[in-house]
Amino acid sequence: MWNFIKQKNNSIHDLFEELSKSDDFYQFSTRSVHGSPIYFSYYKSLIDEKKMHHHLLPYIQSAEKEFEELSDLMNVIPIDEREITSDAKVFINKLTKGYIFIHLTKTPEKGILVNLSNGTKGYRDFNDAENEYSVIGPKVGFVEDLDTNLSLLRRQITSDDLIFEEFTKGSYSNTRIMIGYIDGIANPQHIQTMRQRLEDLDMDVIFDSSILDQIISDNSNTPFPLFMSTERLDRTTYMLLLGQVIVITDGSPYVIAGPTSIFQFFVSPEDYYSPWSIGSFFRLIRFIGVLFSILATPIYVAVLTHHYAIIPQDLLTPLIMSRANVPFPPLLEALFLEITIELLREAGARLPTKVGQTLGIVGGIVIGQAAVQAALTSNILLIIVALSALASFTTPIFKMSNTIRTLRFPLIFLAAIWGGFGVTLGLTFILCHLLRLKSLGTPYLAPVYPFRYKDLNDSFIRSSLSVTTKRYTFIRPLKLHRYNVKKHKDIEDDYNNE
Amino acid sequence: MEQKNQDKYLVSTFFVFFLIHSSQTGIGLLSFQNTIIENAGHDSWISVIIAGLSLHIILWMILKMVSNPTKDLLKIHQICFGEKIGDFLSVIVIGYFLLLALTVFRTYIDVIQIWVFPMIKTWELSLGLACIIIYIITGGFRTLTGISFLGVVLPSILLVTLYFPLQYANFRNLMPVLDHSILEIAQSSKASSLIYIGFETLLIYFPFIKYPSKSAKWAHGALAYTTFIYLLVTLITFVYFSQGQLKHTLWPTLVITKIVEFPFIERFEFIFIFTWLLVILPTVCIPIWCCTRILKKITKIKPRKSLYTIMSLILLISIFIDDRLKVDALGKFTSEVGFYYIYSYIPLLFIIFSIRKSKLKSSEY
Known part of the structure; x- marks a missing residue:
């Protein structure tokens, strides 16, 4: 639309022809009690017609005197957002935002733009997170x-x-x-x-x-x-x-x-609503969940492909037993299950909630159980994969939990090639990557690197509110101080209640 | 004058601690015990202390040279020997750093080949390692510092494993103290000084420190901490092994970790070796970074180009070093070169530099 304005350098009047190509562009005219016609142009889809019929037209039609100037007309319109313009750009811009354009026969190039947009029609009213x-x-x-x-x-x-x-x-x-x-x-x-x-x-x-x-x-x-x-x-x-x-x-x-910083993605507002010890515990669980989710399957693949010796004898027996009938190498077995879980998740996300739930049960229990009985995978891997999928969902921010689930796959391949060395190599690679990342020019791995001792009280754990009185320094706020803590002296000093 | 590095590329002063400590502790910690006992036997833990203390003097010299005003080795060379000869010497130093990196690189691969994957080809592992080294170095000095920070902090969990051999400790192995002559202890000190090499890279990266004047305490602290770690490992090795056993053990530290046992993990040395990757990465990366830095300053070669050249050189050489004996020989050679570099070249440079500086000063007035 901007293009043809530029090309022809049109006036508003010439634009009408172009605009009326679209069928939801309306134009009509009306008269005041005694006067010449007044023209209205607007997109029907954008404006609130009720507003037009109740708050705009009656005032114009019932006006007693003749409108000589646009300013006379403007004075009778009881709507705040209105302006006189002759600029084609402004005209188009406002028109597409739900404004209505009013002009007189005398002034085809100049008119009043009145905001009649229908606001939030089509949007939902509330969202319970x-x-x-x-x-x-x-x-x-x-x-x-x-x-x-x-x-x-x-x-x-x-x-x-x-x-x-x-x-x-x-x-x-x-x-x-x-x-x-x-x-x-x-x-x-x-x-x-x-x-x-x-x-x-x-x-x-x-x-x-x-x-x-x-x-x-x-x-x-x-x-x-x-x-x-x-x-x-x-x-x-x-x-x-x-x-x-x-x-x-x-x-x-x-x-x-x-x-x-990366640590903020594992913070849930709930940490601050529970007592600090419990909030800290939940946050630690989340971090352990992340580690488990990234590492569990790769370690399984690494150990069973290359490092049998690492498993103690007592644990080796159940592992071998559960894998005895599986005809695939650990890599294929792990990939098969991991991809199944990803499929379930993806299908669950695309389906309506109720269907999704049913599918989860069908997928989780039926496919899992059947896969073990058909000797496609081992029981132990099934547990590991299911747990690590579960663990990845503890991350409060969805984007981050997606990342964590994806990171697992390259690590599984590395584990199959180089065993534990591959896993460490992959992890180090991720670590280096994190070291190189920046968010708005601030290091992504703060407060661990660059090391900020003072910020650690609200990172892996969440300290008591009486401790976290300062803002994070790595965000470089202008004011570090957040609030004051008053100590209850009588309780603090006297243990004998005297 | 030396152009000041941009503020955003500088690292906080206390990271000097991690840079120095991580550039020292590397592959040496796995096998140094049977080189140092050759002369002083069970008294060689004293040699470890002596070597550590003597290095404080060298470090003091280095710090004296590079600070006031802040400069690096290139500038020092230029001040001492003039532009041409100075640059030539700096190029030789590149060779030395390359040797340091190559030794650690190849020895770690050797450890993996011996302990974990006997059948794996050298080029395979080298390629994997080279990728990550390139990735770290292209991240710049801040990433390098980050890796050396994490390379100290994360593997320090492994210190816990030192508790397990203590259960079988025989403290009489250390008795009688001072059973050897001073000469023998001195010879062992020479042997043990080799495990400390690597910290002289400070000569190159010093201008990247935010407040260089305050870095001395961190640098000395790092050296002291390294000495402490080596002393601890030495003592524990001595009380765990008898001298006779130790003579025939190639990687004493790894053998010690073999006895660590958890209900869900046996052969703990696997985990030890894999985690050790984090420890050796800074020891390889810092010298290579220094090489690219010198090359950039002297010849204006882009760091990216020089990095790929250096990395492919290291890859090529490490493939040619194809058996244990050659790896051993490489280690011995590097130790020898390192010893003379630290104990002869740096003091010499210090003396020449001091004379030069006093001359410059007197000519100013």
């Missing part, structure tokens, strides 16, 4: 509509330091994108980097924030997510408070935020 569910704590999630999301955030952080900056990106979608940060906490350098990357961005339609995530990330070839993406309100607020910069995209319920 199903993909990042937590038992304790609020379950408010973002929806597709940008303004709803903004108001959710504004209602939680009432400080005027919360700043949003708007960008419009996408040559065909003109999607609104907002950068959000807390002034005085977020490092201006991060804000500037984020701003710069969004400005440089070019895309036809921005479907989801994860597309932004890929385009603006520091390294687009990595399987690791370099920006946090979440649909939870509490998590987003927490990230803002830590000094991270968030990006909200219209039409996407996911907010992305950076700079982030």
Whole structure:
């Protein structure tokens, strides 16, 4: 559409012809009580017709005097968002956003644009954070509509330091994108980097924030997510408070935020809602789950292909027994099961919830049991693969758990070729990769490398709230101090209750 | 003047500790025991201490040379011998670093071939290792530092395995203390100084430290820590093996780990060897990185090009070194070269540098 404006350098009047190619573009005229015709042009699909019939037309039609000028007409329109324009670009831009264009016979080149857009029609009203569910704590999630999301955030952080900056990106979608940060906490350098990357961005339609995530990330070839993406309100607020910069995209319920470190992907808001000892325990379980999920199957393949000697005698017997009838090498056996699990997961994700559940049961129990009885796999591997699949789902952020599940496959191949050496080689490779990654220019492996001793109190474990009074230093916030802790002196000092 | 490295490429000062410690501990820790007992026998743990202490002097010399103002070996060579001869000497140093990297690289492959995969070809393992080494070095000095940090922290779990041999310890093996002559102990000290080589790479990467003036305590601390680790391993080996046994044991440290047993793991030395990959990676990568750095400074060859050339050279040579005896000979040769480099060349350089510097100073005034 921009093209033909540029080519012919058209006036608004000439554009009407082009626009009326589309059948949802409407034009009609009406008169005031005594006056010349007034013309209305709009996309029927974008505007709220009720608004037009109740809040716009009656005021114009019932006007007593003749409209000599556009400004006279403008005065009778009871809607705030209105402007007079003769610029074709502005005209097209607003028209496609649900504005209606009103002009008089005398002024075909100039008219009033009035906002009658039907807002959030077609969007869902609420989202209870199903993909990042937590038992304790609020379950408010973002929806597709940008303004709803903004108001959710504004209602939680009432400080005027919360700043949003708007960008419009996408040559065909003109999607609104907002950068959000807390002034005085977020490092201006991060804000500037984020701003710069969004400005440089070019895309036809921005479907989801994860597309932004890929385009603006520091390294687009990595399987690791370099920006946090979440649909939870509490998590987003927490990230803002830590000094991270968030990006909200219209039409996407996911907010992305950076700079982030890999450890934040294993943090669940629930850790902070439980007592610190229990929260820490759950977080440790998650880390163990990740290690188990990445390593279990490769180690099985490595040990059974190359290093039988590593298994103690008592354990060797059941292992051999369960594998006695399996005709394949461990690599094929493991791949067969791993791919089965991946198929189940993929099928479950594509199907409606209820069908998916049934399929899970059918797949998990029937196929698993049958595979063992048919001597395609061993019992022990079945347990290992199922457990590691389970373990990978403990990661709270879905993108990260996908990554973890995928990392297993190259390691399985390496294990089959070089045994334990291959596994270590693969792990070291992943480690080096993590060392090289950066999120918005901040090292991805912080606070382990570069080592930040002070940030460790909220990384592998979650310390008590009386300890974590400072923000993470690796995000480089302008203000480290978060809150004060008052000690209850009477309890602290006196154990004898005197 | 030396151009200052950009701030974002610098690493925090305390990483000097990990860089030095990781560039020292490598393949030597697996087999040094039967080289050092040749002369001083069960007293050679004293030699380990002596060698460690003597290296503090060398380290002091190195630090004295490179700081105030911060510079590297190339600059020192240029100050001492003029531009042309200085650059020529720097090129020779490349050969030395290459030798260090090659020895560790080939010996580790040898360990894997002997202990884990007797049938595997050298080129196969070399290729796998070379890929990861290239990947680390192309990440730049920060990634290198990261690997040496993790290469110290993660494998330190293996220190726990030192508890197991203590159950069978026979402390009388150490008695009587000071049973050997001073000459014998000195000879053993010479032999044991070889396990410490590698820290002289500090001469090259020193300008990459954020606050160079504060790095001395970390550097000396790293050396002391290395000495402590070696001393610990030496003592435990001595109380576990008798001297007679030790003479006929090729890889004493690995043999010790064989007795570690858990309900679910036997042959713990496999895990030990695999985890050791993390320990040897910095020992290989840091010298190679230094080579590419020198080449870049002197000949303006792009690090990427020189890295691939160096790596293929190492691959080629390690394929030609195809049996145990040659690997042994390589190790002996490197030790010899390393000894003379550290104990002769660096002090010599220090003396020339000091004279030069005082001359420069007096001419200034």
